[in-house]
Amino acid sequence: MSDVFAVRRDRLRDRCSAAGNAAALVSRPANVRYLAGAAPPGAVLLLGPGEDTLLCPRTHAGENVEARLDDQLGLTVLSTVGDPVVAAAGVLIPSAATSLAVEEHHLTVAAHRAIGSVAPRLRLADLGCAVEQLRIVKDEGEIACLRIAAEIADQALGELLESILVGRTERHLALELERRLVDHGADGPAFPTTVATGPNSGRGGHHPSDRRVEEGDFLSVGLGADYRGYRCLIGRTFVIGTSPADWQIELYELVFSAQRAGREALVPSAGYRDVDRATRQPLEAAGHGERLAPRTGHGVGLEIDEDPQLAPAAMGKLDACVPVTVGPGVHLPGRGGVRIDDTLVVRPEADGGPELLTITTKELLAL
C-alpha cells in the first residue's frame, strides 16, 4: 500500500523540481493524507531533497507515534514539540535545499513568517494547488473506496425510507441517518447530514431544524459516507403522503430531467462548464435561473467538495476516472423544493459511460 503514496510523492517531486524548487511543504490535511497515507491533526509533510518526512505535533508524551506510523507509512515520522511547520524548516536547514514551495492557499501568514525567521536563507515559493490537481483523477483503489462509501449511503437511506417519518423532526432524522451510516461501516458521515421538510425542502445545505415531517411535505435528504477517507454524496427528495400535488409532480419532473441531462453530459473531455450548462439549461428555461446555486456539481474524494467545479465560468475538461456530483435543486420560497444529487465516475463510452455510484431510485416516491 505504501508504494501508492511513494509514487504520488514522486510525481509531486517531479513537478517541484521542474518549477525549480528543491523541496515542498504540504500542509493542507487532505493533501497530506493523499501523499503520506495518514494525516494526524496538524501534521505536515516535507518532501525531499532528503527523505520525505511527516511532522506531527506531539500530543502525548510517552506515546511512540513515530514508530507506530513509520511501519505503516514507509516514510520518516517526527513528532514535534512546537509548530510542525517551523520544525520542518529546521529539518531543511542542514540540507542543500535553497528553495521551498509551500501551499500559500492553506499556510497562514504567521506560519509563513515563522519559516522565514527559522530559515532566512530559504527562498519561499508557492506550490499552488499542485496536489489538488494530482488528486482530480482517481486510481481504481480510490474509486473502490468511493463505491463502498456510496453503497453505505444507499443502505442508510433505504432503511430510513422503510421507517415511519411523519411527526419526526429534521434533526432526529439526520442523526438516525448518521448512525446508520456508521452501522454499515462508514468511518463517519462525509459531511453534516441535511434533512429538509416542507418549506425548507430543496434548500442546499439546510441545517436540520426541529420542524416535524407533515403529510403533504416535500422531504429532501442529503447524506454521504466517509469510507477510509473517501467521501460520496447522495441527495433525494420524497413526498410525504399518498398523493403528491400537481406542482410537486411538475417541479420534481423538471429537476429530474435537468439532473439526467447533467449525468448524460458526463463524458471524457466534456468541459466543466458544458456539464453545468446541460444541467442548468432546463431549469433556466422553466424560469428558475435566478434561484439556482452558483454551481450544479463538483468533484469528490478525500474532501466532499474538491475540484473540478461544475459551474458556468469553470475552465477545464473532464477526464476518465474523475468522480463528480450532479445535483441541481430548485427551492420556491415559502413552498419548498426539490434536490436530486448523485455521485458518478466519468468513464469512456466504450466502457459503458458514466458509472453511477449512488443507485437509490430517483422515481418520485410517496412515503
Place this chain on the structure above:
Amino acid sequence: MSDVFAVRRDRLRDRCSAAGNAAALVSRPANVRYLAGAAPPGAVLLLGPGEDTLLCPRTHAGENVEARLDDQLGLTVLSTVGDPVVAAAGVLIPSAATSLAVEEHHLTVAAHRAIGSVAPRLRLADLGCAVEQLRIVKDEGEIACLRIAAEIADQALGELLESILVGRTERHLALELERRLVDHGADGPAFPTTVATGPNSGRGGHHPSDRRVEEGDFLSVGLGADYRGYRCLIGRTFVIGTSPADWQIELYELVFSAQRAGREALVPSAGYRDVDRATRQPLEAAGHGERLAPRTGHGVGLEIDEDPQLAPAAMGKLDACVPVTVGPGVHLPGRGGVRIDDTLVVRPEADGGPELLTITTKELLAL
C-alpha cells in the same frame, strides 16, 4: 441581544485604534461569531472606520441572506460572489482607512496577497490574538450557555450508564452518546465523542474503534455538548463488572486526587502553570511523569479548545469568569488507564470558589 456584540466590537475597535489601525478584518470563525453573533461558513467581519460589515460568500442566488441577517445582527451584511476577504478590501478602498489589521495566525498567505493586490495603498498590520484575548473572560450570558451545555452532557452520560454496555463497540457507544446530546437539546456534539475500552482506556483523543466492552475493562468516555455555540467537556472513567482489580482502584484514586488538586487550585490570579503543576505533581510523584500529556486543562467557550492553556510553560493568570477544563489522564500501554475531566468556571472564594459545571459523580462506578 445585538447590543452585546456591538459592545464587543467597540472594545476591539478601541484596541485597534490604540495600535494605530483604522480598520480590522476578522476571519477566524469563532472570532467572527463572538463579534457578530453569527458566522456563516467563510464569512469575515470588517470593523470600522465606517459601518461594521459582515461579508458572506454567496451560496445560493435568490436567497436574501443580507436582509435575513441584517435584522438579527444589527450590522451591515453583504453577500459576495468572490472571496469575502477580497471583497472586504474593496469595501475599504473608498474609505479614509490607511491601515488594516488582519489575523495573521488565521489568514492564508494567498488571501493576504490578494488584499495587497486589490488595495495596494493599504498598510497591512497584524491583529494578533486580540479577539481570542477578549474571549477568555466570559459574561454571564456565555456562562449560562456553558452551564446548559454541561447539563446536557451530564444527562446524556447518565442515560448511557443505565444501559447495558458489555458487548457493545466503542463506535456505537460514541454514536449513542451523540444522539442523546441532541435529544437533550444540544446543537451537536462539542467535539467528536471519544469512548475507549480496555487497553485503549485513558488515552486522550482516542478514536472510537470496533473493540467491544468486556468484563473487567476500564471504560473512559469524553463528550461535550454544543449549546448555542458554547462547548463544554466532561470525561469520566468507569470499570466494567462488579469488582475492580487492585491496580484499577489504585490508578483511579491517583488520577482522582490529581484532578481534585487541579480543581482546588482554580482561584482568581492563580498562574496557569500553577494549576497545571497542582494537577501534574501527584502523577509525577507516582512515577507517571513521562506518560502525561503536555497540558492538563484549557479554556472552553465558542471553541472546545481555547485560551488559557494549563501547561508547564504557560504564562498568565486566571481571572474570575474564565471557564476551564481540568482533565489529567494516565494511560499504561497494554493495560489501559484513567482520565477524569471537568469543566469549571473560576470564581472568587467569596462567591464559593470554582463553579463545577459537569456534575456527574467522580466516584469509581462499577457498571
